[in-house]
Amino acid sequence: EPEVTQTPSHQVTQMGQEVILRCVPISNHLYFYWYRQILGQKVEFLVSFYNNEISEKSEIFDDQFSVERPDGSNFTLKIRSTKLEDSAMYFCASSEGILGGETQYFGPGTRLLVL
Amino acid sequence: SQQGEEDPQALSIQEGENATMNCSYKTSINNLQWYRQNxxxxxxxxxxIRSNEREKHSGRLRVxxxxxxxxxxxxxxxxxxxDTASYFCATDAWTGANNLFFGTxxxxxxxx
Known part of the structure; x- marks a missing residue:
């Protein structure tokens, strides 16, 4: 069964450094998403992406964040200058349809630790 | 906020028993999804489950x-x-936007 994959599974970085989290969505899906989960807290929406542009973003997704689909398979989340509070599990998800209400399939996550 | 809230926060049962978890949300939705996280x-x-559905089954699950x-x-x-895990409900906005709001x-x- 197709699945969303993410790399790396874990990343440790120093505050102020740039990190790029990578995702390979399910191949025939059209919508891509990033969510994050700070330890012990809810899963929070960051951004959705469709047709090579951001569809929606939350208040969390400020100028330090960017997303890109550099080729036909990868979907990346870049944090330009990491802060301690960016430490979290970051989940990529994808869905098939372009209408609201389609099932979102999540990857296993990247655990980011900012020191 | 549209985010759902589940209850109970924690549930402990014996193998073979049934487990029921509840979710409440605040605004109109297109659909509601349940996720599991180890x-x-x-x-x-x-x-x-879509907003025009009342019940849905999948194996041992009933929503x-x-x-x-x-x-x-x-x-x-x-x-x-x-089955030991955390279970989350997630709703999307009636506006048709695709982002999900997760419960606790x-x-x-x-x-x-």
Missing amino acids: SGRGLVHLIL TLDTSKKSSSLLITASRAA GTRLTVIP
Whole structure:
């Protein structure tokens, strides 16, 4: 069964450094998403992406964040200058349809630790 | 905020018993989805129920949706130790936007 994959599974970085989290969505899906989960807290929406542009973003997704689909398979989340509070599990998800209400399939996550 | 809230926050049952988890939300929705998360791992999609559906089954899972009460329940029948996990409901906005709002989750422990 197709699945969303993410790399790396874990990343440790120093505050102020740039990190790029990578995702390979399910191949025939059209919508891509990033969510994050700070330890012990809810899963929070960051951004959705469709047709090579951001569809929606939350208040969390400020100028330090960017997303890109550099080729036909990868979907990346870049944090330009990491802060301690960016430490979290970051989940990529994808869905098939372009209408609201389609099932979102999540990857296993990247655990980011900012020191 | 549209985010759902699950209750109970934690539930501990014996293997073979049924587990019922509830979710409440605040605004109109297109659909509601239930996810499962093993400790420190990814989110696994369990079931999606649309706003015009009242009940849905998938294996040992039964989900109900009451849009008048803005609530949903997830029933796991004949629980197994492997069902031990956190269970989250997630709703999307009636506006058609695709982002999901997750609840706080119910931590289910099934004792062998």
